[in-house]
Amino acid sequence: MASALRILGYSVYDSPDQILKQRETWIEIFDGKHDNNIFKKMYKDIDAVTDVPACAVWDQILEAFPNSKLIFGIPKFVIFLALSRLISYTMYRVWLLMMKCNTACFGHFANSFNVNEMLTRSAYRKHEAYARSVCPKDQLLVYNVSEGWGPLCKFLDKPLPEEEFPHLNKNSQILKSTMGLTSIEKLEQKVGDEIKQKAKIVILCILGIMFWFMYM
CATH class of the missing domain: 1.20.5 (Single alpha-helices involved in coiled-coils or other helix-helix interfaces)
Structure with a gap:
């Protein structure tokens, strides 16, 4: 999704960008140390933000940028967290952020060992229902990347690119770029x-x- 938005000419902060460049600020956000004004500072030069941790507080970001558009993606239910979190400082700091983000998204912490699929699916449905009820309809697109350029470009008033819709995460290849x-x-x-x-x-x-x- 981030790659598609970049092809359309937007500057984008994806999950690795947020984790690498804004990790400490995000931990402070989840600890309640900032109000919505922090997003105006964080994203003053950024057009779009995708994935975690931003998706956990999309409504707060929308309040900071009320004319923004929300693209609600339909994902697969897959959760990946590092196993080395307790002994490696680098991985621990990422784990700490993801723990706080998990709790904000699902109301409970889900890691590789104790994922409760029923609770997670229930939380996701509530998350989707909340997005549909709060976000203005003309600013919301419920979208599956398998639909390609058509719905996305129409929603964003962009011409259809000549190149194919990107698919950069085949076989979890995106993990290779995580952590920079x-x-x-x-x-x-x-x-x-x-x-x-x-x-x-x-x-x-x-x-x-x-x-x-x-x-x-």
């Missing part, structure tokens, strides 16, 4: 380096304690 890294291997290496660094600190602490008991 070019491959999953580099992400694993970054997390691994952090784990090794923490392990060295733990070992030094243990050796220090052993030395203290032996010679004190």
Whole structure:
């Protein structure tokens, strides 16, 4: 979706952009430290924002930009969260943000181990019903990317592009660019380096304690 909007000429902040460039601000937002004016500052030079965490507070963003249009996507119910959250600082900060975003979206925290599909589907239906009831009809498009350019361009008053509608997330390829890294291997290496660094600190602490008991 973000790629399609960029092809249409919009500047877009997708989920990786928000997580990498605005992570700490988003954590503060979910902690209630900002009002709607923060979005005017965050997106003063941005035309569109997609995916999490912005989708959790779309109505607040709409209040900040009342002439905006809302595209409500119909997604697959898939949740991915990092398993290294507790030991890697980089992954932990992302996990912390996603935990707060999950709670804002679904009313409960869902991770890789305890996804309750029934509650999640119920929360999603409430989310969709709320969007339909609150957003002005002429500013709302309920859309599935499989519909292609037609409905999207009509809604945004844009001419149909010559190129095909983008599909960049085949086989979860988009994960390779998450965290600003070019491959999953580099992400694993970054997390691994952090784990090794923490392990060295733990070992030094243990050796220090052993030395203290032996010679004190």
